[in-house]
Amino acid sequence: MINRFLTALQFLSVIPISGRTETDPRELGRSMGYFPMVGLLLGLILAFSNELLSDILPNTVTDGILMIILIVFSGALHLDGLADTVDGLAGGNTREEALHIMRDSRVGAIGVVGLIMTLLLKYVSLVNIPDEVMNKILIAMPMISRYSMVQLSFFSDYARPDAGIGQPFTRYVGNREFISAAVTTFILSLMLLGMKGIILVIIIGTATLGLVGFFRKTFGGVTGDTFGATNEINEVLILIVMVVLVGNG
Helix, strand or coil, rough: HHHHHHHHHHHHHHCCCCCCCCCCHHHHHHHHHHHHHHHHHHHHHHHHHHHCCCCCCCCCHHHHHHHHHHHHCCCHHCCCCHHHHHHHHHHHCCHHHHHHHHHCCCCCHHHHHHHHHHHHHHHHHCCCCCCHHHHHHHHHHHHHHHHHHHHHHHHCCCCCCCCCHHHHHHHHHHHHHHHHHHHHHHHHHHHHHHHHHHHHHHHHHHHHHHHHHHHHHHHCCHHHHHHHHHHHHHHHHHHHHHHHHHHHH
16 A cells, blocks of 8 residues: 555656656556555645645745745656647647657647646636645645545556557556545545545546547547646646635635
8 A cells, every 4th residue: 555655646747756666558558546645645735835835925926936845846747748748739730740759858838838838727727726725725726636646546558659648647546546536635635625625636536537638539549748738728627717716616
């Protein structure tokens, strides 16, 4: 149990794990049951940082710093995947061309635009979250978005014919990991946000299933980059949905 949590933590964050080096692909895939718990930990870091910073800085500045903290602790892994996915969608005339572009380490202009717009949407959404629920949403956001990667993996095939960073997840995630991640996410979302939390998880889950179909049609499945893109898209969607739900009482 603890080993798989540490495996998930090692993959999803830059938090140092003493004595851990290369991870068995099977264990990497099965660590997905703990993805929401890693997201919960990241959310707690954000909430703690918000408590410290909001007493000495304006909320608009604090929100920008919170975004930087999340980027730093996650190693910008998901943003990189988003940029590569956007480049592949924009530049590939065929499935094979798109996958080739996504594997290129260089980021194109359209990928940069995608990054900027995603970060901008995330920031303006954070600014519009009321103070009284900010910490709860900061905790829920990375937790639910990391659960969406489990969902994406469980319902998808790997797109590339050769091995890649996303293959262990689609190959080795099973019913136990998916159910564990789902139950954890639903219970904690209910505890944090009440029925609005359940509504939020359902909306994000539906959006993720839409991405499953889109990636299957466009790329023939998912890659490591599309996992990152899914996380970033859903973080933005979580914040926008909560602006609507909180704004409507």
